[in-house]
Amino acid sequence: MLVDLLVSNAYVYVDRGWEIPAGWVAIKDRRVHSVGKAGEEPSAARTVDAGGKLVTPGLINAHHHMYQNLTRAYAPVTNGSLFQWLTGLYPLWAGLTEDSVYASTYVAMVELLLGGCTTSMDHMYVHPKPRLIDAQIRAGRDLGFRFLATRGSMTRSVEDGGLPPASVVQSEDAILEDSVRLVEAYHDAAAGAMTRVALAPCSLFSVTERIMSESARLAEQYDLRLHTHLAEDHDEDVYSAEVYGCTPTEYLERVGWAGKRAWVAHYIYPSEAEIGRLAHAGVCAVQCPCSNMMIGGGSADAMHLRARGMQVGLGCDGSASTDHASMWLEARMAMLLGRYRNGPQSMSARDALDIATRGGAACLGWDDEIGHLRPGACADLVVWSMTDVALAGAHSDPVEAWLRCGPAVAGTTIVNGAVLVEDSRPVAAALGDVLREHAVHARRMQGLSA
Known part of the structure; x- marks a missing residue:
């Protein structure tokens, strides 16, 4: 044959x-x-x-914010905490347009390909303009990249006790209507799909309880994955206790997310009992070692989560916190961090490779087809x-x-x-033109001359 x-x-x-x-x-x-x-x-x-x-x-990137490569190594926030970093960059991200999101997504996907990544999700939760995720999907299709777009969202601006400016948040109805539109227009549940869609409210401190619970309902209706940040920072624990009267994990359970559809980014500060409950429920987690170390907020113990029965993947996280998009580097850092934390016997290169392939596939709900090279797998x-x-x-x-x-x-x-x-x-004929366009958008957003 x-x-x-x-x-x-x-x-x-x-x-x-x-x-x-x-x-x-x-x-x-x-x-x-x-x-x-x-x-x-x-x-x-x-x-x-x-x-x-x-x-x-091919390695699988289970958590990313591609648009952030427009503000890489942005000097005013390079040494801030997570919340300081976010509040410093949100006003810049308010300048996102459909064209700048296309360029940033295209560049991010090429960078991922060069680092051995063949499938990625993207957590796009800043929406100062409509149809930004449409631009991302177009970039993925232009490149031939396997892509899980996630309809992220925020409803709470600084006026409502949140972190971002009002220009990048949306109403509950606008978010839910656009979620349905994107799923019905682009989500491909068929075997070998190149484009899928998931629902991904940004975090418990940036959206209302209705958005969390309605996203879970829509995920059941359309058979979708669910994604959010969880237990990433001690400030999140304080916020959750003050606003919801519970821990972040308890809140996730309360809004109907503790099930096999969900995967969460970071998951650094849960209790042992909470790890056990979410692992038993089938929730997956993503470690982002480079970003976590760059911001200095701690990092999940990937091998411990796995030992408790939780599937764990790797992610590059934000291109303005990690400032790169190499899944090879994330895998290396995951291995080094695991061995530094728990000793040289605790983690091998094969463990890191398994997390970066099978683990990522499990997070994205794609574990039958990608993350391995057994006959019948997608040719990635x-x-x-x-x-x-x-x-x-x-x-x-x-x-x-x-x-x-x-x-x-x-x-x-x-x-x-x-x-x-x-x-x-x-092998991307348009890359030179896109890079030139990317530079124009990046300098504009950072207030720099052309």
Whole structure:
């Protein structure tokens, strides 16, 4: 049988517990057709010689704010706490337009592809203009990137005791109406989908209880995922106690979110009992190690959450807090942070890779089709590239070397059977024009001259 694409001469990490030291991956009709050992390869219309490099499933980004790359390393807030950082940047984000969101999303997705990410969600909760998520979906389709758009929202401005200006929040009815519009226009529940939609109120301190409970109701009606920030900062604990008379986790349970549809970002400060309850309910969590360390607010103990039965993924988080979008770097930092916290036996490169693939897929509710390279999976994979100098002496374990050595970048990134990065360069003809447009928008929003 002639397959469409063959990635050969590789160390193939197929899935947890299944690795092929001298192997290949065959792709046909946008799916993994087969995997095997050298000498058993099928004939192919095109062959990518991996040159003995590591091949893994594409990494999955389970929490991001792509528009924030328009305000990266913004000097006035670089050393602030989470709430100081937010209040300093919200006025800038009020300048978002459909064009600037398209450019920022396009750039973010290309950057993710270069870091080995083949599927990402985005938590878009700032809405100073209508149809910003439509622009994101258009960027994903233009690139051929697998994308879970989330309809984020805020209802509480500074006038209502919240953090953002009134220009970026919306009424309850506007949020709910647009949520239904986006789901009915773009959500594709079919196997192999490239675009899906989830509902994602920003946080318990930025939306009303009605938005939380109605989002849960709509998720049941349309069979959707639910996402929000949770237990990220001690200030959130204080707010929740004063406003709701309970902890953030107890509030999540009260509004009907403690179920298998939900995944939460950060989850740094729950009690042991709360971890157990949400794990039992099927809620997933996302660790964002680089962003957490940059802002200095603590970070979830990923391996402990997993030991309690909770599925855990990784996320880049905001491109104005992390200031990058490399899932390889997030995986490396997750491993280092885990070992620093709990000792060298507590976390391996394979643990980090599993969190960045299978864990992320579980968060997005896509765990049957992505996050692994078993036959039948979506054809999303990465051939990793590292210099000979970086790998000198690393001959015994390519997976450990992938995170211990480095830096690593994607030499080839394949999404839905299509090569989107080749020779560590994006295959995106419009990238130069988009970068120039991005610079114009970024300078405008930051009040800088052209």
